[in-house]
Amino acid sequence: MILYQTKYYSTLYISDMFKIVLSLILISASLLVKAQHPPVFDAMTSDSSFIKVSDLDISLVKYSYKPNGVKFLVVHDNEDTGVKAGFDYIRWYGGELIDSQYGGVRDYTFTYMDDPYRIDPNAIYTETGVKTRLKKDAYSSNEVEKLILNAGKQIVDFYNPKATGYFLTLHNNADGGFGISSYLPGYDLSSTADSVFINFEMDGDDLLYVTEPRLFTSLKKANVNVILQSKFAENDGSLSVYAMINHIPYINVEVQHGHLEENLRLIEIAVATLKEHGLIKKDYLPVQKDTLGKATTQ
Structure with missing residues (x-):
C-alpha cells in the first residue's frame, strides 16, 4: 500500500513538473516573440x-x-530597427506607427487546401504584382490571389492614405545585399529608378526612396542618398508602385539593420520634407524632458 502511494505521488509529481516546465517553455517562447517589438512607453x-x-x-x-x-x-x-527608430521619433515628437506582426519573419508563408504559398508582403498591392510574385504550385487555387489582394487592401485601408495624405514606410536591409548602388546603370534595379543622388559619405545601405520629383529635389538638397522611382517601373505589386498608380506621395526610409541613429535621422529628414510640401497638415511641438526626466512640451 505504501509502495503504491509512493508510486502514485511520484507519477503525480512528475506530471505536475512536466506541466510546469511546458508552461515555462510556452511563456518563454511568447516573450521571445514579443521581444522583437519595442516596449510601449507610458501614455x-x-x-x-x-x-x-x-x-x-x-x-x-x-x-x-x-x-x-x-x-x-x-x-x-x-525589420525592427525601423520600428525602434519610429518609436524614438514618436516618443519625442508624437505620431503614429502601424506595425505588421505575423511571426517575426519577412514573407507571408501559409497553406491553402494543403498547398504551400509564400509572398513578400510588399508585393500584394496590385493584381499584377500578386500574379507574378506569388510563389505557388502549378495547380494552386486562384482563390489565394483574392485573399492576398484583400490583405493588401486591408493594410492600405488601415493606414488610410486618403486621410493621411501620403505613405511613409520604414524598411531595413542587410549589410551589402541591397543599397543605393543597386539602382545605378548596369545593376539589378536600374530600370526602377528615374534619378539617383548619392552622398558618398553615407553608408550605401542607408537611403530614401520616393515617387515624386518634388520630394526627390528636397531630399537631394538635404544631401542624403535618395532614389526617384521611374514612372516606367515594373508593376511588382509594391506599395510604391501602388502609390504612384494612385497619385499618393510616397517616401520610404530604408536603412541597414542596426543603424538606429541614422534611421532616426533620415526619418526626421523625411518628415521635414513632407511638411515642406504641405503633406503633413497638423503640427505638434516636440516633447522635451524636464529636470525630473518627465516628458513635457515646449
Missing part, C-alpha cells in the same frame, strides 16, 4: 486590425502618442 496607446490569409494570422498594431499627422507603416515583421 502610448494602441489599437489593432486583424487579417487572416488562410492559416496565416496577421496583426496590424497601430501605436499612437500625441497624433500630429505623422504616420509610419512597417509591412515586414523582421
